[in-house]
Amino acid sequence: MRTARCTSYGPPGGIEIAETDDLTPGPGEVLVEVHAAAVNYPDVLVAADRYQISAPLPFTPGSEFAGVVAARGAGVSGPPEGTAVAGAVFTGAFAEQVVAPVAALRPIPDGLDMVHAAAFHVTYQTAYHALVTVGGATAGEWAAVLGAAGGVGSAAVDVATRLGVRVVAAASSKERLDVALGLGAERGIDYTKEELKVRVRELTGGGGAHLVIDPVGGDHAEAAFRALCRGGRFVTVGYADGRIPRIPLNLVLLKNATVRGFEARMMREEAPEAVAAAQRALAAMVRDGMRPLVSRVHPLSEVASALTAVAERRTTGKVVLDMTRT
Structure with a gap:
């Protein structure tokens, strides 16, 4: 699969695209075929090792994604393969596949396509x-x-x-x-x-x-x-x-x-009932027509320039990587 790789800490320009082996979900995990991934400012900080938590090198940056369930690890009963989901991980989203704990996945609210779903959750x-x-x-x-x-x-x-x-x-x-x-x-x-x-x-x-x-x-x-x-x-x-x-x-x-x-x-870990209430409220707003503002859509090959634009605060709304574009 194609994936963005950070092999040394620093500015986004050092992130490159590489071919790596396909992923396999472990116990309690789900393999998602990523269709779109949003670029967030914390992704810039993680790549530069300036975030509150350090990501060991080398790693695939990116936290927010939307895609389709491709496989389930041991002990996972759902969501079924083929289900459209959105989710968030600490790193790993800027790739054609991501493995995430099943608890990190959410159904995509009705009315959102993959690009807007990736830009919505976080x-x-x-x-x-x-x-x-x-x-x-x-x-x-x-x-x-x-x-x-x-x-x-x-x-x-x-x-x-x-x-x-x-x-x-x-x-x-x-x-x-x-x-x-x-x-x-x-x-x-x-x-x-x-x-x-x-x-x-x-x-x-x-x-x-x-x-x-x-x-x-x-x-x-x-x-x-x-x-x-x-x-x-x-x-x-x-x-x-x-x-x-x-x-x-x-x-x-x-x-x-x-x-x-x-x-x-910490909100997910400490107040799951508040997270569920927020999801219900936001889903209702989406049904009423709310859509995240997406100002730029890039192919994965342009991940470095997308991250740079976010780092330099030259964007409005959200920037999204579309894995289906070349």
């Missing part, structure tokens, strides 16, 4: 949990979403507006803000030109945001935190900026604010 689950499970968002509240045109950010805008949450989108250009406004955000802030703290307060009527969703980090995190209303909630999701923020605890005290984090792997 970012939309992250967005929903950050907003609802962790963030406690309710209809009528104001949520400030940073990186609002990126993968998680655009999903957060999409889900929030469908829940009746009013969104102030923050992004790095007018073009990227237009993407967020097209997904339902009521207001937009270009944080390369406008003061985030001041503008969030102005655009929410002076009181500030009830909730901040931050997949960006860096200097914008503290500014967004300062834009919270008293008793507001700040959810940290990731650090696309490349810098982990340091928010002074006295601000948390003075605002009587809550700071929480969201990490998908």
Whole structure:
């Protein structure tokens, strides 16, 4: 099979395509013929050995995929061979085959093709949990979403507006803000030109945001935190900026604010009932017409350039590798 291979840590340009033996599922595992795999910013960090968990070399990068069950390992009773599934693994998705624990697989919501299914699971689950499970968002509240045109950010805008949450989108250009406004955000802030703290307060009527969703980090995190209303909630999701923020605890005290984090792997292990509830809610939204924003589709041979574009934040929504393209 064809697979992307990372043989040394570093920038995405060092990832190459190789021919390797077909995979065999072990006990409790499922072999999936991958049709599409989404490119996420953590894939860039894993390739550079800058993620919280290190992947031993050599490895196949990629976490999010959609495809068809090809074989089942010992002890696995379902899903049957030929079933369309989506799933997530730590590494291994950027290949024509992936082996995953059966618990890591999910049915594809009706209405999604393989490309959109690959782009859906991780970012939309992250967005929903950050907003609802962790963030406690309710209809009528104001949520400030940073990186609002990126993968998680655009999903957060999409889900929030469908829940009746009013969104102030923050992004790095007018073009990227237009993407967020097209997904339902009521207001937009270009944080390369406008003061985030001041503008969030102005655009929410002076009181500030009830909730901040931050997949960006860096200097914008503290500014967004300062834009919270008293008793507001700040959810940290990731650090696309490349810098982990340091928010002074006295601000948390003075605002009587809550700071929480969201990490998908731990949510699956610690709160399976919340994961199931999110899946039901998101499936209903898909039935109502929700689709992930996919801005680029590449063949597997262009994996290095796809990862580079994501690393340099030159994309909007999701970038997907289509294994059926050459």
